[in-house]
Amino acid sequence: MNSLCAYVPEPAVRLHVLVVDQDETVRSACCEIASSRGFAAHGVATIEAARNLLRGNSVDILLIDLKGNPAGDLELLEEIRLLQPEMAIVAMTAFATVTSAVEAMRTGATDYLTKPFNVDELAAILRRIAGQHSIDAASRRLRERLRGQRGLGNIIGSSPEMERLYRILSKVAQTAHPVLIIGESGTGKELVARAIHANGPHAAKPFLPVDCGSLVPTLVESELFGYAKGAFTGANRSKDGLLVAAEGGTVFLDEIGELPLDLQAKLLRALQEKEIRPVGATHRIPINVRILAATNRDLAGMVEQGRFRKDLYYRLNVVSLRIPPLRDRHEDVPLLAQHFLERCNQRREVPCVFSDDALRIMTEYAWPGNVRELENSIERACALTTGPVLHIGNLPTCLQDFRLHAHRETSLRGDSERPAVSPSHGVTPLAEVERTAILQALHELHGDKLATAKLLGIGKTTLYRKLKEYGVGEPAAGD
Numbered sequence: 001m002n003s004l005c006a007y008v009p010e011p012a013v014r015l016h017v018l019v020v021d022q023d024e025t026v027r028s029a030c031c032e033i034a035s036s037r038g039f040a041a042h043g044v045a046t047i048e049a050a051r052n053l054l055r056g057n058s059v060d061i062l063l064i065d066l067k068g069n070p071a072g073d074l075e076l077l078e079e080i081r082l083l084q085p086e087m088a089i090v091a092m093t094a095f096a097t098v099t100s101a102v103e104a105m106r107t108g109a110t111d112y113l114t115k116p117f118n119v120d121e122l123a124a125i126l127r128r129i130a131g132q133h134s135i136d137a138a139s140r141r142l143r144e145r146l147r148g149q150r151g152l153g154n155i156i157g158s159s160p161e162m163e164r165l166y167r168i169l170s171k172v173a174q175t176a177h178p179v180l181i182i183g184e185s186g187t188g189k190e191l192v193a194r195a196i197h198a199n200g201p202h203a204a205k206p207f208l209p210v211d212c213g214s215l216v217p218t219l220v221e222s223e224l225f226g227y228a229k230g231a232f233t234g235a236n237r238s239k240d241g242l243l244v245a246a247e248g249g250t251v252f253l254d255e256i257g258e259l260p261l262d263l264q265a266k267l268l269r270a271l272q273e274k275e276i277r278p279v280g281a282t283h284r285i286p287i288n289v290r291i292l293a294a295t296n297r298d299l300a301g302m303v304e305q306g307r308f309r310k311d312l313y314y315r316l317n318v319v320s321l322r323i324p325p326l327r328d329r330h331e332d333v334p335l336l337a338q339h340f341l342e343r344c345n346q347r348r349e350v351p352c353v354f355s356d357d358a359l360r361i362m363t364e365y366a367w368p369g370n371v372r373e374l375e376n377s378i379e380r381a382c383a384l385t386t387g388p389v390l391h392i393g394n395l396p397t398c399l400q401d402f403r404l405h406a407h408r409e410t411s412l413r414g415d416s417e418r419p420a421v422s423p424s425h426g427v428t429p430l431a432e433v434e435r436t437a438i439l440q441a442l443h444e445l446h447g448d449k450l451a452t453a454k455l456l457g458i459g460k461t462t463l464y465r466k467l468k469e470y471g472v473g474e475p476a477a478g479d
Contacts, residue, residue, distance in 0.1 A: 020046075026092075113125065157335060178316050179318070180319070186369045188371050190294065193209070205248040208246045210254065212256055217263060221266070228280040243289055256316065271291060293316045355389050361402065395459070
């Protein structure tokens with residue numbers, strides 16, 4: 001069985017190899033090895049010939065003989081790196097030392113070959129570079145697509161925090177390593193997992209999620225590992241677990257921090273041995289899946305407390321992706337809000353738009369429930385509005401309270417910046433101004449509370465609470 005971790009993509013285009021070595025025998029042998037493995041190979045004897053060729057031609061891999069002069073060799077590598085920064089450099093030398101190898105790699109060499117070397121050594125290096133070249137090319141294409149859009153699928157955002165996330169995501173999508181996705185509730189961890197799967201080499205294979213926190217331990221075990229017929233009451237037939245059913249694809253373990261310790265041990269064994277034993281079975285079944293896991297908990301802290309296995313933590317945390325909370329990327333709120341509004345408008349005869357005030361308050365609000373709270377707030381506003389414009393009064397009470405609080409804070413800051421004025425100069429407290437405005441609007445609208453709330457841009461719940469504070473009376477049953 002081929003492991004996903006062994007996946008090395010074939011190069012999408014024929015890569016060009018340049019061999020620089022004064023020894024014609026070595027030069028010819030290297031070109032022959034490269035050509036026999038699908039590369040376009042060319043050899044030159046001198047550094048000057050290589051410089052001239054590199055100035056006018058694109059080369060993907062450079063095999064260059066170093067002469068054992070540390071200062072001169074490193075200066076040469078730096079010069080070549082400036083000519084073609086993306087080119088992979090393989091340094092060849094008969095004067096290898098640990099120090100020279102480290103310095104060559106630090107200066108920009110991709111690999112290091114000690115003469116004499118055999119065919120398999122060179123072929124392995126070329127194959128590895130070609131595989132990395134394909135991964136990098138796919139990663140660049142994905143990044144370009146992200147720049148041309150406002151995000152990736154349902155992952156929306158163009159803030160610096162999201163740009164960093166996209167850069168990492170575009171790389172891990174092309175590999176088969178486990179990924180640990182960390183973020184608060186509502187930040188979109190499953191969307192990120194789906195994006196990794198959908199933009200990877202096995203997107204056509206299954207993506208199977210399991211919520212480790214919503215199922216009792218016995219059900220989680222059956223979901224992951226399957227069970228044999230007769231394993232428990234009601235098991236009238238055998239059933240494959242998700243780790244088997246996702247053959248060649250991805251299993252997404254949401255809320256992995258909720259997994260009990262005994263199941264953590266069983267999962268670790270399955271990932272290490274690449275096989276599982278269904279509940280109630282005596283036989284083992286090989287598995288071939290990629291694991292993506294997510295949590296909103298501090299797994300490192302849980303490891304220290306003995307509540308999460310250290311070995312499983314390191315197995316899952318090969319690559320970690322941290323999803324930023326919405327309060328750390330306020331500039332993305334208008335993009336997200338418009339995305340959710342457009343989706344709601346598809347179900348409406350008359351499309352809705354945001355008022356400037358509503359959009360400003362949504363952008364300033366902290367959104368403790370993150371993207372999920374924003375989405376639910378907009379769906380609620382669209383469901384309750386009676387007109388095409390969504391005002392602040394259509395949004396949840398917490399945003400209306402935030403607006404009033406922000407207005408009060410602004411007014412207080414403004415007052416603090418002005419010279420102190422005594423009450424005898426006629427300054428009315430802000431709370432009294434608010435009370436007068438509410439009661440006057442209610443009077444002018446003949447007691448219509450819904451119309452008053454809409455006129456003032458506040459929710460009816462907020463209005464009822466204020467009226468109760470003023471002792472005006474309880475809302476009528478029909479309101």
